[in-house]
Amino acid sequence: MQGRVTKLLLIVALCALGLAVACAPTPASPAPGGPAATPAVSTGPKVLKMARNAEPFSPFVPWQIDDNPALFISVNVYDSLLRTTKDGMGVEPGLAAKWESTSDGLTWTFTLRDNLKYSDGSALKAADVKASLDMARGGEKSAWKDNYKAIKEVQAPDDKTVKVILSQPYAPILSVLAMFCGAVMPADRAKATDTKDYDVAAAWKTQGSGAYYIEGWKKGDPIVLKRNPNYWKGKPAIDEVRIEYIPDDNTRVLKLQGGEVDIIDFVPFSQIAALSAMPNLKAQTFTIQQTAFIILNTEKPPLNDPKVRQALNYATDKDAIIKTVYFGQAEFMNSPIPKGTYWDKTVPGYKYDLDKAKALMAGSAGAKGFTMDMQVRSGNTNFANTAVILKDAWAKIGVTVDIQTQETSVVRANYREGKFMSTPSAWTNDMNDPTQIVNYAMRGGASPFAYWTRYNNPAVNDKITKADLEQDAKKREALYAELQKTYSEDAPLVFIAYLGATAGWQKYVDGFVIDGMSYYRFEDVKLNK
Secondary structure, eight states, rough: HHHHHHHHHHHHHHHHHHHHTTOOOOOOOEEEEEEEEOOOOOOOOOEEEEEEESSOOOOSGGGGOOHHHHHHHHHHHHOOOOOTTTTTSSSSSSSSSEEEEEEEEEEEEEOOOTTOOOOTTTOOHHHHHHHHHHHHHHHOOSSSSSGGTEEEEEEEEEEEEEEEEEESTTTHHHHHHHHHHGGOOOOOHHHHHSTTTOOOOGBBOOSSSSSOOOOOOOOTTTEEEETTTTTTTOOOOOOOEEEEOOOHHHHHHHHHTSSSEEEEEEEOGHHHHHHHTTTTTEEEEEEEEEEEEEOTEEEEETTHHHHHHHHHHHHHOOHHHHHSSSSTTEOOOOOSSSSTOOOOOTTOOOOOHHHHHHHHHHHHTTOOEEEEEEEEEETTTHHHHHHHHHHHHHHTTTEEEEEEEEOOOHHHHHHHHHTTTTEEEEEEEESTHHHHHHHIIOOOOTTTTHHTTTTOHHHHHHHHHHHHHOOOOHHHHHHHHHHHHHHHHHEEEEEEEEEEEEEEEEETTEOOOTTTTSSOSHHHTEOOO
């Protein structure tokens, strides 16, 4: 039995090695008679070329965004009152230069910076902030309104002052206001996004206050970010950022090696060391609050039986996946929330225990075995390799995994509609407080249906509400500890690993950083060529 696992892991490892070999660069020939010539310094527009792994999926409206590709673009185009610090552990000024609260913690007053303008030169006013926050917290199409439920009212008494009135003191309010989904659009545009006939395509012609703006985009084309001459932090050094979408990991790496692009993200873990060893490239893993797991549709029998879901967890050798898929650059995931505020290290998680998995299956609704689809996004090497390992591992407890590789948009549409049984996925915190992940990934009953698992535990829902409103830090910590324990035991996910974010770039690119929330902004990036 152990030999079959070892053999499979070896095959996956050799496949990964094969990709790395296929990507090995052809050494450049030295210039005859002396050292290579120094490249001429470019005097034309500074254009940064990037290859990303997936196209945006959501409407390009801050509070309607529900996918990382759109999110990563939005933070370069729009700005919010506050920002999360680069280490992901605090907040810092954004559009607001300063803020203060009343002694009872119910009213927060924010003062906007002087002379804030949108990319078209029009003035950004407090009324725009109010309209945008009202859409984020109450818009019919907002995907994030649960995060704003403590806000009773937003006021704009003058052009530079924003007052946020709370229904009761709310500990994570500053973290919430630093989230991307509270970014500011002009008031008329913000209100229009909630209308029934809103033109989603028009949203890609932006009018934001971020470092860049977009003149329009349609699926299949690169996204072009143009420098905002009115950016409040000053003009970015890069005139234009051109982002093309290459879903295949290996193709992106080849484009970087061939000099066709300046930056790629989602570098396979297997290739970080090889790329960093090249004289003209750099690659690394950044520390972020991210998890990798398998989403289980808890409405599909026999996955509606918690014993089946627990058995799948125990039958998953996480250490083998971490070693083989993530090349050791990940950690065992014991809890449903990432390692950050209120993460509970005492949650035991599901260490590999095949005997326990078999015993649970024998007493479950899946005792006779069953077939389960696993929908995998095309081009994602880590998800594909994980699926291969799980297919072999879960066969040992009578589960036949039908791996279905599909376009990302198809996988997303299917899990939103509940047309799936399992799919590999990942989560990254967007704020430095667990209120976001518990509301998105654990609260059931409405979209996004506990991260599309359809899990719905009323006791968990109630506890999430209590934790959001609790002001005492120790009591909040205790509530989050209970949530992590209950959710872990109910197991709507197969918990796998805590991950970092990877990227690779040409060495002439300076200042590129993926921050603790996995965002990257191009405002501080330079091209030294």
